[in-house]
Amino acid sequence: xxxxxxxxxxxxxxxxxxxxxxxxxxxxxxxxxxxxxxxxxxxxxxxxxxxxxxxxxxxxxxxxxxxxxxxxxxxxxxxxxxxxxxxxxxxxxxxxxxxxxxxxxxxxxxxxxxxxxxxxxxxxxxxxxxxxxxxxxxxxxxxxxxxxxxxxxxxxxxxxxxxxxxxxxxxxx
Numbered sequence: 001x002x003x004x005x006x007x008x009x010x011x012x013x014x015x016x017x018x019x020x021x022x023x024x025x026x027x028x029x030x031x032x033x034x035x036x037x038x039x040x041x042x043x044x045x046x047x048x049x050x051x052x053x054x055x056x057x058x059x060x061x062x063x064x065x066x067x068x069x070x071x072x073x074x075x076x077x078x079x080x081x082x083x084x085x086x087x088x089x090x091x092x093x094x095x096x097x098x099x100x101x102x103x104x105x106x107x108x109x110x111x112x113x114x115x116x117x118x119x120x121x122x123x124x125x126x127x128x129x130x131x132x133x134x135x136x137x138x139x140x141x142x143x144x145x146x147x148x149x150x151x152x153x154x155x156x157x158x159x160x161x162x163x164x165x166x167x168x169x170x171x172x173x
Contacts, residue, residue, distance in 0.1 A: 024065035025072075028058050028091040034115050037088055038137070045086040046135035051168055053085045054119065056092050057128035064089075064128040067145065070154045077159055084167040090115070090131075094123060132166045141166055 029037075041052045057064030068089065071077050081087050092115060116122070122129040125144040132141040148158045164170060 024062070024069050026059040027065065027068040027089045029089070030059065030091050030093075032091075033111070034090045034092065035111065035118060037090060038118065038133070041086045041088045042133055042135065042137040045133070048086070049135070049168060050085050051135065051140070051166065051171075052133040052137075053081065053087045053163075053166075054090045054131040054133065055088070055128050056090045056119065056122055056131060058091050058093055060093065061127045063145065063149075067128050067148075067154060070159075074156060074159075077156065077163065080160060080163045080167075084163070084169075090119075092116075092123070092127075094127075130162070134171075140171070 038052070038054060041054075044050075045052045055064065055067065059065065071081065092112060094112075119131045120139045120142060122131050122142045125142065126146065128145045130143040130145065131139055132143070134140050143162055148154050148162060150158065
């Protein structure tokens, strides 16, 4: 009887965890070419006088989805992002041979490696990882998201400090 109770408790706990993760909105488009996504964002940022923030990760990453949810629900952070950045979710699947990205128009077989090379290998920090690009598409900064965490989520103060330190106004002084 104790073993049956223990088993049911474990099943209930695991299903609760899975439900909590699946309730978060999937924000990474797995069908688009991330290299083209970045190029489009850079072009838009340049015309708007903004920088690009690439949130690199995937729908497979609970911390990536938590951050997206956190940003969406925090109006102060959302406004900071809207005013200063073109913010994109760049899909990457590290366990797939080619990074799980859609092949480029040249049918490049290793577009995941090309993505990491394009962004100066931010995968060394884990996921999500944030890459700040200027209006020319140059990598200006890579932010390890673990420094933005607090408990089981993210710190508004730390996240705002990160974004505010990398606005065009702050950088172009």
